[in-house]
Amino acid sequence: MPGINPFRIAATEDELADLRTRLNRTRWPEAECVDDWSQGIPLAYTRELADYWANTYEWRARERALNRFDQFTTEIDGLDIHFIHQRSSRPDAFPLLITHGWPGSTVEFHKVIAPLTERGFDVVCPSLPGYGFSGKPTRTGWGVERIAVAWATLMGRLGYERFGAQGGDWGASVTTQIGRNGGRCAGIHLNMPLGTPPGPLDNPTDEELRALQRMKYYRRWDNAYAKQQSTRQQTLGYGLVDSPVAQLAWIVEKFWSWTDCDGHPENALTRDEMLDNVMLYWLTGSGASSARLYWESFTSFGGADRVELPTGVAAFPKEILQMPRSWCEAGFNITRWTTMPRGGHFAAFEQPALYVDDVTTFFDTLRR
Secondary structure (H helix, E strand, C coil), X not given: CCCEEEECCCCCHHHHHHHHHHHHCCCCCCCCCCCCCCCCCCHHXXXXXXXXXXXXXXXXXXXXXXXXXXXXXXXXXXXXXEEEEECCCCCCCEEEEEECCCCCCHHHHCCCHHHHHHCCXXXXXXXXXXXXXXXXXXXXXXXXXXXXXXXXHHHHXXXXXXXXXXXXXXXXXXXXXXXXXXXXXXXXEECCCCCCCCCCCCCCCHHHHHHHHHHHHHHHHHCHHHHHHHHCHHHHHXXXXXXXXXXXXXXXXXXXXXXXXXXXXXXXXXXXXXXXXXXXXXXXXXXXXXXXXXXHHHHHCCCCCCEEEEEEEEXXXXXXXXXXXHHHCCCXXXXXXXXXXXXXXXXXXXXXXXXXXXXXXXXXXXXX
């Protein structure tokens, strides 16, 4: 069996100097022609963030904070997988596998790992293939189905005979597939389930109308990134891997669009938190490799087979797609549904207390 190797984040001084040089030598476009974000992240705010990144942001302090959890790598199916493995002090701890999506990373979960261990969970938090400090696939085939199998292998390698799984975005898709596969998984919890109307919507409810309006907005204004990443991510990758400002803008625009931020991303996340996440893409040059998951699996993101395992859902009001429970019940055995008072797509990042409470309450029903 391949070994499990300790890991620590450790950027070199050359990497940090190169980053500052690139930020200071950015070739800027002209300003947008509107006074809002409708043409993309505004020039003035992007320049402000880039200046903060180059001259104020303290990576070494942030690096120490990111390293406060136990991290490892292990080879699965020919690919190195990076993961956090933080054990609870409780002898009856329940293993919990939590998976991020795009444009997220393990940084999303740094506010919830310690509270979850205090609530009696052994937390396993891997980086998706091609993301962060996991290896970058050199051949096609690393789609959601293969990742779900790899994650089950990881949990077995760590000695867990029974575990729960949680995720949002691509993490929700991987977690859903883990739930379909069954095996050692006891149940799943999602913060972005997908569903379809059970029949014709001749007289939609208010909740269904909101869902339809949100889908219309997403298709009209918010999904260009997915089309590019699912078709021509290599072309996009040259800019993202070469220009830190391009990588910054590509991610922070989504923090604006997908968080419950009342029009400005810093109402939901701090600058340092956003830059911590951007740094995991920049340092690892994963602008192209992370996007390849869209090429592999975007057309089958929701899947088809029903999850029969117990399923918990946390429905946040500013989620990208806001599916009513009635649309999701055909695909999941929903045993808990929580309509959250606030929060958006990055649940653990934005609303850690709400996230921890709901995850704990759901999995408490499955502990032995």
